[in-house]
Amino acid sequence: MDFYDIDLRNMLVNRIVKSDQNKNYDEMIVAVKNLIGCDPEFSNDELYWLSLAYKSVINKRRNSLNKAKKLLNGEKQLGNIGNIKKAESLCNQIKTEIRLHCLEILRLLDTKLLPNAVTEEAKVICLKLKGDFHRYLMEFEKGTNLELSKQNAYCSYSSAQKLASKKLTITNPIRLALMINHSLFEHDFLQNHEYACCIAKKAHDKALEEINKQGDDTQTKDAVAILQLLLFNLLLWEDASEEQEKSADGKSAALKKKT
Incomplete structure (x- = not known):
């Protein structure tokens, strides 16, 4: 140039x-x-x-x-x-x-x-x-x-995800940001709720474990902020899943009473 x-x-x-x-x-x-x-x-x-x-x-x-x-x-x-x-x-x-x-x-x-x-x-x-x-x-x-x-x-x-898994560390903020959006896509657009929760939880738990071993640097702070978003999504999805299960159980019980 x-x-x-x-x-x-x-x-x-x-x-x-x-x-x-x-x-x-x-x-x-x-x-x-x-x-x-x-x-x-x-x-x-x-x-x-x-x-x-x-x-x-x-x-x-x-x-x-x-x-x-x-x-x-x-x-x-x-x-x-x-x-x-x-x-x-x-x-x-x-x-x-x-x-x-x-x-x-x-x-x-x-x-x-x-x-x-x-x-x-x-x-x-x-x-x-x-x-x-x-x-x-x-x-x-x-x-x-x-x-x-x-x-x-x-x-x-x-x-x-395949490339990030091979080349980027589990605490890399870019890899973690990818996991947020990928899990969101699986959950909200493909309706793969269990798989979305699985990949989000796996990314969160492994990264958190590694962060606890590391020092306090800029990348670690960025990773922690992203992990909070991952955890928020997980809790939101788990709550929604529990509500659906309760609703399904209620309908099943009502149906049994009628029959």
């Missing part, structure tokens, strides 16, 4: 940092894409900026879509045909925007970032992000597109 490219790269990095500070994520996406064009070999920090920019823009629209769906359901209950069509149009517009952003970052990951990822951590991050953005598409896609997103998310998370 010559001096011109280095100067351009530094300028783009400064623009990304400033956009982050100002929470101007649309501008941040533009700067990140320009940085990829300048040099697609991203560091972990740069991959974080990529993720932050796209997820912030997409999450804003995901929240808008949830509100639009509530509005649509309300209009359907009232039977307002004109308003129903307007709400449906709004939902479709938001879905299109989410889809375009997801497909754009997935294309960048497939064609630029993953092929140029040098470290094992960078490769795991890229694969995890692929799983994440395919998972976002699963929230509203239907039919063939839904099945395609599901398969792609599954393959991405599985590949990331």
